[in-house]
Amino acid sequence: MFHKDYNYTVADRFLRYVQVDTQSDPQSATFPSSEKQKDLSKILAEELLQMGLADAHMDEHGYVYATIPSNTDKQAPVICFCAHVDTAPDCSGTGVKPIVHRNYNGKDIVLPDDETQVISIEKYPYLKEQIGNDIITASGTTLLGADDKSGVAIIMDMANYLLAHPEVKHGDIKILFTPDEETGRGTEKVDLAKLGADFGYTLDGGELGTFEDETFSADAAKITVNGVIVHPGYAKDKLINALKLAGEILAALPKDSFSPETTSGREGFVHPTRVIGIAEKATIEFIVRDFTTENLTKHEERLRQIAAQVVSRYPGTSMEFEVKEQYRNMKEVLVNHPQVAQYAQAAYVEAGLSLVNEPIRGGTDGSRLSFMGLPCPNIFTGMQAIHSKHEWVSISDMQKAVEVLVRLANIWQR
Structure with a gap:
């Protein structure tokens, strides 16, 4: 069902997206809190149109909406995949220079634009599991923006895969990209009636295989x-x-x-x-x-x-x-919709992963979306050391997340 020789686009997309400055501003009273967030939203809407998603658009608030139409005769719930375009105000997002470290060898990574910034297995033990894989960092003076442009790139590559492989059956799939998640206002202007989804998943998690249906x-x-x-x-x-x-x-x-x-x-x-x-x-x-x-x-x-x-x-x-x-803690809503987690677990297993269910010591757009009527847990992207100059992400983790979404889309129509 998922072609192992698929030519992923997720890394190329990610490398482009992180170079667009989308830092949000918690002190701003406007929405979005910074107009530059729309710069990436415009790019995403245009790319989705080019893929063939006729309804793809950015609204006046900076939200991007799009639909991958159903290709199955079965009646299936409408599923949404969501990620946020903004980056955190904690660390500069201006002039991000992503660096791909091929075949990571386990040694310390000294970031070239500030050699005092060193990424090591001692500080980030998950790096040990990435030896031999390709990882992406920033250059030492900015954050990377994997939170949450990894999630954005994963959803975009999922759309690319489903459109290129119509043999993968699925119901209507909605795509939603939000501004201002980092300021806590990511769902403030979202139009759930227009979105028209029954259940959702945010792509805003960390290590490979993690799944989060409980937040602060x-x-x-x-x-x-x-x-x-x-x-x-x-x-x-x-x-x-x-x-x-x-x-x-x-x-x-x-x-x-x-x-x-x-x-x-x-x-x-x-x-x-x-x-x-x-x-x-x-x-x-x-x-x-x-x-x-x-x-x-x-x-x-x-x-x-x-x-x-x-x-x-x-x-x-x-x-x-x-x-x-x-x-509020999304678990209070998701406990009433167990199939959302069950189908995710099935997709993880089909992708060769063991699902690790753990609470988030934080929140996502899914927290508010769940209480607004769209039950919405969180799926991994691979992002690590977020909101810092040490931020990094594994390309293979992002690719595996693409596979999980494709399988999940199929499972909901079975």
Whole structure:
């Protein structure tokens, strides 16, 4: 059913896509948060049209929609494959220079544009499994963009394969490329009625064979501290600096727990992400994460109490505490649709893989899509060391993901 001698296009596509700067901007109020994300979306829509997908287009928000029409007489659910075009704001995505390391030999990889950037098996043990394979890195001054242009390239190559091999039977397959996943806004303007899918899969995972149908539940919290402002020349025993109060709140957070750097597995955390302000008023922004949704309230109350205790020591000051829901654990939805994971497992097995089911200590567009009515777990792409200058991806992992999608598309119409 899948031709082992298929001439994959995934690596060539990936190498082109990562050179398009699509970094999103979490401080922007526009959608998409950066217009340059549309640069890649336009390319993808055009390539899909050239493949023969007549409805392929980019809408005004930067989403790309397309349909691979059904070629089976059977009634089959409509399946969507989704990936995001934007790259993380954590590390520069401007001027990415991808490098293909052929037949990786297991030695340290010194990135040429900054020789202090070294990718090693010691730091990234999964590299050991790639000895003899071809891997792609950036050059040392930027991230690579495998998160999530590997997913984009995999879906594009899947479309290329299905259109070139009509003997592979499948129902309607929808393609969706989203902007702003990295800012947490990836589904904000998506038109699910137009998409018309029953079930979906994001291509936004890591190691070969991994499959994720459980994510964190997530909130954003914000503490605003109001100081007592006085002219600094006459401030003795009067001025209370809001910036210093914010610093005391941060210093009061536990040092051995409650944070991403001190937790693992199924433990949740609270993580400060931004501090802004002046002496009069300062704001601390946090993300709050846990696999059990009910625990978010407990974490947020603990954070509020820590801040309130600090502020209470300074008469005349005050604080506000705000919480905003971000996304919820997709498992709460997917548990009601077991066939989505079962069919994925069957596709992995047919591709010669053992499915490794593990929770994501993070989220994907699939988290929100699941609660919007499109049950949507996550499939591997091979991406590693994401959001960093050490980011890398295995070409063979991406190719295997293409095969998994082709087999999965076929399984849904059996």
